[in-house]
Amino acid sequence: MKSKIMYIELKTGYSDNGPAWIGTVEFSKSGKTVYFDNKAVKKMGTPSGGGNHYDIETGDAYWVSGIKKNGADRHWAGGGKIMIDRKSIDEYLTLVDFNSIEEKYYKIIDFEPTDKERFKELENSEIEL
Secondary structure (H helix, E strand, O other), X not given: OOEEEEEEEEOOOOOOOOOEEEEEEEEOOOOOEEEEOOEEEEEEEEEEOOEEEEEOOOOOEEEEEEOXXXXXXXXXXXXXXXXXXXXXXXXXXXXXXXXXXXXXXXXXXXXXXXXXXXXXXXHHOOOOO
């Protein structure tokens, strides 16, 4: 599976102030599903609710995008600290114009491993009517 550092923000119920993460994600073979911090979000056919992906388990809308070189990943109207995966910090700093992570803007966390099989089973299970 391909991996890359990405910006992810929960949109459902928050607009532009939802919890946000930066870290290394993994992509499914098709590239439509993004796995991070024990979550799986799938690309929407048509973006809605401010998001371009939805959580496979909850249906919540998420915004997923690449990292901006200037570090301005949050929407201009949004706010709040961005959680950044400790293992991704060095690579992130090479992508942006920063020398260090400012705790004023970021909260350093450890991403949980993602059980991709659990999500594959969820997506492939039969729908009960």
